[in-house]
Amino acid sequence: MSDQHHHPRTSGNESPVSADRGALLTTLIHLWPYIWPSDRRDLKTRVIGSLVLLLAAKLATVAVPFTYKWATDALAGHGTAPVAASNWLLWAMAAPVAMTIAYGGMRILMAALTQWRDGLFAKVAMNASILNEKPAD
Secondary structure: OOHHHOOOOOOOOOOOOOOOOOOHHHHHHHHHHHHOOOOOHHHHHHHHHHHHHHHHHHHHHHHHHHHHHHHHHHHHOOOOOOOOOOOHHHHHHHHHHHHHHHHHHHHHHHHHHHHHHHHHHHHHHHHHHHHHOOOOO
16 A cells, blocks of 8 residues: 555645644644634634634533532532522522523523524525536536
């Protein structure tokens, strides 16, 4: 088997980038124009938005064990949560309402993002079909 299968040829002065070398920084430098294109503000906004959502997801993941701890401590009578539960009736009424509002908000956000995604990819699909059309003879 030839060695060309694993190491593609490059044209001109391009240096081959290979995973065999394990050079993360070199790979990042070569991919940077595609990750952060200087002439595409919309793609930069998407990258920043993705990083913000990724950070929010990580924070939510880290917060879950603390929430369970506070709930367990509250059931045991050792209130360690940052908010005191002095009025248990208010908490008993407000918690389901707050969770319902949060759930509804997430469902609305999910529906809006789905519609936005479908609209975006419908435009892409339409442009692709226009490019693939052949003129009538």
